[in-house]
Amino acid sequence: MKTVFSYVRPYKWPIAIALFLMLIELSVELVQPLIIAKIIDDGIMKGDQSVIWTWGGVMMLMAFVAFLSGATNSFFASHASQSFAFDVRSALFKQVQQFTVATFTKFPTAGLITRLTSDVTMVQNVLFMSLRIMLRAPLLVLGSVIMAFIVNAYLAMFLVIGAPFLIIFLYIMVKKGVSYFALVQVRLDRVNRVLQENLQAVRLVKAYLRGTFESSRFEKVSNLLKMDTVKALRIMEIILPLLLLVMNISLLAVLWFGAREIQSNNAQIGELVAIVNYAMRMTGAFSMFAFIIMAFARAKASAERMEEVLLVNEGLERDDESGKMHGIIKGEINFKNVTFSYPNTPEPVLQNISFDVKSGEKLAIMGATGAGKSTLMQLIPRFFEVTSGSITVDGKDVKNWPLDQLRQAIGLVPQQSLLFTGSIYQNLAWGKVEASTDELQQAAKQAQIHSSVEQFAKGYDTRVGQKGVNLSGGQKQRLSIARALVRKPEILLLDDSTSALDVKTEASLWEALDKEEATMLVVTQKIRTAKGADRVLLLDNGRIAAYGSHQELIETSDLYRQIAESQQEQEVPSHAPDVN
Missing domain, CATH: 1.20.1560.10 (ABC transporter type 1, transmembrane domain)
Incomplete structure (x- = not known):
């Protein structure tokens, strides 16, 4: 007391x-x-x-x-x-x-x-x-x-x-x-x-x-x-x-x-x-x-x-202000023998994960539910500390980056789109408080949501209900992406963030994102998304099942090939019309 x-x-x-x-x-x-x-x-x-x-x-x-x-x-x-x-x-x-x-x-x-x-x-x-x-x-x-x-x-x-x-x-x-x-x-x-x-x-x-x-x-x-x-x-x-x-x-x-x-x-x-x-x-x-x-x-x-x-002293986020460091410039990411277990959980969620993503590259992360995809993404901004191994950004361990500098360089779009009560403008500016109206609108255009916002009676002043209750799933996802893009991040983390988008809108979105210079990690279940990535990381029960380009995995990974074939079958109509 x-x-x-x-x-x-x-x-x-x-x-x-x-x-x-x-x-x-x-x-x-x-x-x-x-x-x-x-x-x-x-x-x-x-x-x-x-x-x-x-x-x-x-x-x-x-x-x-x-x-x-x-x-x-x-x-x-x-x-x-x-x-x-x-x-x-x-x-x-x-x-x-x-x-x-x-x-x-x-x-x-x-x-x-x-x-x-x-x-x-x-x-x-x-x-x-x-x-x-x-x-x-x-x-x-x-x-x-x-x-x-x-x-x-x-x-x-x-x-x-x-x-x-x-x-x-x-x-x-x-x-x-x-x-x-x-x-x-x-x-x-x-x-x-x-x-x-x-x-x-x-x-x-x-x-x-x-x-x-x-x-x-x-x-x-x-x-x-x-x-x-x-x-x-x-x-x-x-x-x-x-x-x-x-x-x-x-x-x-x-x-x-x-x-x-x-x-x-x-x-x-x-x-x-x-x-x-x-x-x-x-x-x-x-x-x-x-x-x-x-x-x-x-x-x-x-x-x-x-x-x-x-009185909680441990488990608090504190920045190390002992040394002045330059901000993240390239956005290069390297995982080296990373193993991670959640607190009070003996079984590791990720085991011996190693890969690297060069500046400006796009890595697609795939795997079944519970494979550890979202957990892997959360280790980069240090929501959790790795159990063993190391993660480096621009060659420096994430533990040695002050949290504000590390997270300032990251644009995160979570799996569940979260919007706050307020206007669309305020939600977008949440990503960058000092952003101008032009910057917000440009990010909205890249996220393929600008035209939809313009159709609202009040445009960017449209009130967003609690958790975006008055918006569709696709609209919420695109606003979340626009909020991340406003930051102009060096690293863009997209955690299955296009699941509610139709094929045409998603294609336009990726075309716009390809022009970004950010290093991108994309959690996805779609082979067509993985095709557009420089490399694909396939996880299975917390371990790397395959790692390489789409074409390499088609040739070398049975699991990846099975996923690709199953999705191709789903895209082909079960009853093709008779052309004779």
């Missing part, structure tokens, strides 16, 4: 002012019973109207001061808590941006979303309530005990008889509450994950009529959340009745022995009224303890979950 609450330090002065104002409120509340006792003993019992009016006026003035202090306290408490939440949320998001792809596998997306939303809000609310009422409640109890001893030490003893028991009881409840509410937040993660998956696959759910199944699945995880929340709240609900029971017993003891003290002239009526007033204030404060403990337990659990993210 220290890491999370270290973000409070910049707001120490607003917090100090809020606490000072809260102490003024508290002081007024603690002094009031003394004034009431004086009005009773020196005013009402002696019939002195001047005492009643004088001290009554003092009480009114103090109440007004408490009111102003409370209102101003809320302002500073809100400022401190909201600013603290902003800083923590920003720090979490910045930390997540530094995660390597391997680190992301340790933190499910739904869990990260919960940490940046629900968990931050939980801690923010506790900070605000602490400055407003949470600290006030225990201080009111402590202050009431002290003031009660000042008024009458004998009667005050009966207020603190149950204190040791209450302290032990509250400690146990806080400990249990933290563990229970940590589990509740985990359950909330799972609910968010199921909800996220369902919303992302809503078309598939409808197409396969799986709405009932998905509702059932959501009910199961939601029911687990409900049960654990009820269990946690049930534990917390035990606190208030027990606290009130102990305090009511103490209050009865004060009244019983206080009456005997008045009868024997060892105490005044005003003193008994003051002690009872303090007891009532303590009871009111204790009634807030259940809420305070529950909020604190949830906040502690949330803070620990956020700290898990903030």
